[in-house]
Amino acid sequence: MKRLLIDGKLVEGERTYPSRNPATGEVIGEAPDASKEQAEAAIEAARRTFDTTGWATDVPARIRGLDRLYEALVEHKEELRELTIADAGATRMLTHGAQLDDPLEIVRYYADLLRTHPMREEIGEIEYQGARHRRWVEKEAGGVVSAILPYNYPNQLALAKLAPALAAGCTVVLKAAPDTPLVTLALGELIAEHTDIPPGVVNVVSSSGAEVGELLTTHPGVDIVSFTGSTETGRRIMAASSRTVKRVFLELGGKSAMIVLDDADFDATAMLAAFTICVHAGQGCALTSRLLVPREHHDAIVAKAAAAMGKVRYGDPTHPKTFMGPLISERQRDKVDGMVKRAVAAGATLVTGGEKAEPGFHYAPTLLGGVDPDSEIAQEEVFGPVLAVIPYADDDDAVRIANNSIYGLSGAVHGRDRDRALAVARRIRTGTFSINGGNFFGPNAPFGGYKQSGVGREMGVQGLEEFLQIKTFGEPVT
Incomplete structure (x- = not known):
């Protein structure tokens, strides 16, 4: 003891x-x-x-x-x-x-x-x-x-x-x-x-x-x-x-957005988004839990993200090849599952996941498509392996949706035009930000958020x- x-x-x-x-x-x-x-x-x-x-x-x-x-x-x-x-x-x-x-x-x-x-x-x-x-x-x-x-x-x-x-x-x-x-x-x-x-x-x-x-x-x-x-x-x-x-x-808390610009590498970004939300079963305040995609590419990117989620190995955390372990408790798993069910009832599409797994408190990697940016699943912190895909019209709309949150902890943007991606990043009101997969985290890097x-x-x-x-x-x- x-x-x-x-x-x-x-x-x-x-x-x-x-x-x-x-x-x-x-x-x-x-x-x-x-x-x-x-x-x-x-x-x-x-x-x-x-x-x-x-x-x-x-x-x-x-x-x-x-x-x-x-x-x-x-x-x-x-x-x-x-x-x-x-x-x-x-x-x-x-x-x-x-x-x-x-x-x-x-x-x-x-x-x-x-x-x-x-x-x-x-x-x-x-x-x-x-x-x-x-x-x-x-x-x-x-x-x-x-x-x-x-x-x-x-x-x-x-x-x-x-x-x-x-x-x-x-x-x-x-x-x-x-x-x-x-x-x-x-x-x-x-x-x-x-x-x-x-x-x-x-x-x-x-x-x-x-x-x-x-x-x-x-x-x-x-x-x-x-x-x-x-x-x-x-x-x-x-x-x-x-x-x-x-x-x-x-x-x-955080409800960070990953913005996929229309010139991004959709395959690489969808893979990154899917795996990122599964890090420690989504139990990270800075994880990008909202995936903002161009409206005309929504279905294609959702399909790529779903395929990537299917490659996430989850289960026994002691195994060296397991990528995702369990949620911390039955209480937390019930909370996550309840939010997913309410999201589907509110109009989101359950693409993959949304299931409990045994033993312990495991929850399948979950992808929701066509999410309303004002809905509970897009506004409240889930703290689980749940990625909400939100379509947007143009760069200004993406910035508006990303900033449409009481939170301002982190975020990401992906696009081949680096100057355009950086311009978008500078308009997002968060304390940390990743551009094209860049890692900002380290002992010498200040970490914290804006707003709530x-x-x-x-x-x-x-x-x-x-x-x-x-x-x-x-x-x-x-």
């Missing part, structure tokens, strides 16, 4: 709850269900450590801590791989990329960035009341961070919050997602047993209910809330955090700045 990490000690919860393998539905372990008192102890440890120790100002110690954390993660990577497959339903194939191997490099990136990032900037002298005054700006740690995770990419999202927060000099309470607690608790055990990060700097808790999360967003001892999850929950967190005017980072997809940026230099405060100084020149 995994344990909580509170003030440098690995402790059991007062009770436990089961974590299930979504590929089989079987219980794979018990997670500690942290009490409110244990969550308060974690916050108090982080607060005391920040206020009374040198962690916030000792840059060399923070570099050493991040270096050792990276080494420990690499040393225990294969254990984490098997746990990620079992706990999150991630395919073995995906753990060699975005589910595990790639996220480890976030720690390396911030350790190296901390070695060179300027924490002081001269802003020049001014003359005031007959005297010269020198002014400068210093950057210092923002304080105690509540970092709250979703279930879909537990390693990526934990390290994208934890590494820059530690680099900035903050202390952290990291809350695991209820559906994937074991992976995040394993990270806490690695920190406690294989690094020299001081007690209280990192605290890791798990909980099956909402009480602990609510405490982490309202407690007066918390300075910064970093949350990734649904837009609905993000709205509640922003409201709750406002009572103590906390700084809030939110990385929320969130506030702030994760990763890159901007990700570090989220956890820093700015202090401006002035003194007379003598």
